[in-house]
Amino acid sequence: GAVVSQHPSRVICxxxxxxxxxxxxxxxxxxxxxxxxxxxxxxxxxxxxxNEGSKATYEQGVEKDKxxxxxxxxxxxxxxxTSAHPEDSSFYICSARVLGTSxxxxxxxxxxxxxxxx
Amino acid sequence: GESVGLHLPTLSVQEGDNSIINCAYSNxxxxxxxxxxxxxxxxxxxxxxxxxxxxxxxxxxxxxLLNKTVxxxxxxxxxxxxxxxxxYFCAETSSYSGAGSYQLTFGKxxxxxxxx
Numbered sequence: 001g002a003v004v005s006q007h008p009s010r011v012i013c014x015x016x017x018x019x020x021x022x023x024x025x026x027x028x029x030x031x032x033x034x035x036x037x038x039x040x041x042x043x044x045x046x047x048x049x050x051n052e053g054s055k056a057t058y059e060q061g062v063e064k065d066k067x068x069x070x071x072x073x074x075x076x077x078x079x080x081x082t083s084a085h086p087e088d089s090s091f092y093i094c095s096a097r098v099l100g101t102s103x104x105x106x107x108x109x110x111x112x113x114x115x116x117x118x
Numbered sequence: 119g120e121s122v123g124l125h126l127p128t129l130s131v132q133e134g135d136n137s138i139i140n141c142a143y144s145n146x147x148x149x150x151x152x153x154x155x156x157x158x159x160x161x162x163x164x165x166x167x168x169x170x171x172x173x174x175x176x177x178x179x180x181x182x183l184l185n186k187t188v189x190x191x192x193x194x195x196x197x198x199x200x201x202x203x204x205x206y207f208c209a210e211t212s213s214y215s216g217a218g219s220y221q222l223t224f225g226k227x228x229x230x231x232x233x234x
Contacts, residue, residue, distance in 0.1 A: 004161075006161070032220070034221070034222075042226075042227075043207060043224045043225065043226050043227050044162070044207070044224045046221060046222070049221065093161050093162070095161075095162075095222075097220060105220075106152050106164045106167055107152075107220075107222055108164065109154075109161035109162045109163070109164075110161050111159075111160050111161045112159070112160065112161045114159070
C-alpha cells in the first residue's frame with residue numbers, strides 16, 4: 001500500500017519550455033504532498049508543501065512564480081516549472097502523507113522526475 | 119537552522135557483514151525519525167521508523183537505535199547483501215508541527231557499497 005506515482009520519469013526539453021510533473025497517490029488519499037529537489041550526490045531539499053484545496057507553502061528561496069504547484073484533488077498534485085532554463089535541471093521528487101494520520105507517519109515518495117533543460 | 123547530519127558519507131562492507139550507518143540530529147523538538155533507502159535514479163524508499171518514546175526498533179534485518187541524550191540515530195543492517203547497496207538517509211520531524219505539515223528534514227546521506 002501507500003504507492004506514489006510520479007510522471008514523467010524523465011524530461012528533456014529546450015530552454016524556455018514549461019514542464020509539468022504529476023504526483024499521484026494511487027491507493028490512498030493525501031491532504032498534503034511535498035515537492036523536493038535533489039542535486040547529484042546531495043540530499044533532498046524541500047521546495048514546497050502542497051495542500052489540497054489551498055495555496056502551496058514555499059520554502060525560503062524557492063520562487064513560487066517559477067515553480068507552480070496545484071493540488072486540485074486528494075490524489076493529485078502537479079509541479080509546473082515555468083520557462084525552464086538549464087539551471088532548473090535537476091531531479092524532482094514528490095511525496096505524500098496518508099490523509100487522517102498523525103504526525104508520526106512516514107512520507108511516501110514517488111520515483112522522481114529527471115529534468116534536463118538544453 | 120537546525121539540521122540532521124551524518125557522520126560517514128561512504129561505507130563499504132563485505133557481503134554478509136553487518137552495516138551500521140549513523141546520523142546526528144540537532145533539533146531537540148524532533149520526536150519522529152525515519153530511515154530511507156534511495157537507489158540510483160529512484161525516490162527514497164521507507165525502511166524503518168522510530169518514535170522518541172522508544173530507543174530501539176527492529177524490522178526484517180534492520181534495527182534502528184535512538185539515543186536522545188546525544189541526539190544520535192543509527193541504522194543497523196544485518197547480513198548485508200548486494201541489494202542493500204544504496205544511499206541511506208535519515209530524516210526527522212516533529213509530530214506536533216505547528217504548521218501542521220509534518221515536514222521532514224533529511225540528513226546528508228551515506229552511500230553504502232556492498233562488496234561481493
